[in-house]
Amino acid sequence: MTDPRTIRIVIVDDHHMFRTGVRAELTAASAASGSLSLEIVGEAGAVESAVQVITEQRPDVVLLDVHLPGGDGHGGADVIRACAGVQSTADVPVRFLALSVSDAAEDVIAVIRAGARGYVTKTISADELLTAISRVADGDAVFSPRLAGFVLDAFGAAAGEVAEIDEELDRLSAREREVMRLIARGYQYKEVAKELFISVKTVETHVSSVLRKLQLSSRHELTAWAMGRRLL
Secondary structure, eight states: OOOOEEEEEEEEOSOHHHHHHHHHHHHHHHHHHSSEEEEEEEEESSHHHHHHHHHHHOOSEEEEOSOOTTSSSOHHHHHHHHTTTOBOTTSSBOEEEEEESOOOHHHHHHHHHHTOSEEEETTOOHHHHHHHHHHHHTTOOEEOHHHHHHHHHHTTTTHHHHHHHHHHHTTSOHHHHHHHHHHHTTOOHHHHHHHHTOOHHHHHHHHHHHHHHHTOOSHHHHHHHHHHTTOO
């Protein structure tokens, strides 16, 4: 009987419980498959620690969340760019598979532009994720069905428009984008603070930063900006 193929992976997500769940689900799924063995060689919850463990462990595949603390804008994309040129122990480039709760176009395009080989959402089953990891390890591109269409659109005729939108959004951190959307929808500062479990003062700081980065002067302009990009 042929020994099962082994794929070395690193799991990057800022929620410890989620990493623990993914580890358990993948371990069980790979044991049941009989043809594929996963070796989880590291975990990380932020950009800096992710870059360190990927560089040290040189995995075949990195399961990567899109929004991570410690980055400038899209944390997942920051990790991919920082690890450009890192080779796996098999002497091929480390490959990245985004695994995120977000299915927003700007999040998908950001990590694909940075170099990810695929993007799946956290509604995926363990068996489906196992298959996606195997395909990405082989160099294939893998996307959840709903995401594949606008990825193709983004890199086709509409590439220029999406790139322009993405460039502006890339200036904002993940938290700034959350605050921006709520403010643009008409939420008051106290309502935003309650929704995101942060202080009103922190909301004010984020709003000031968003307006400065986008070169806007008021929340009315921010609402128009967000509506023009269909972010609401």
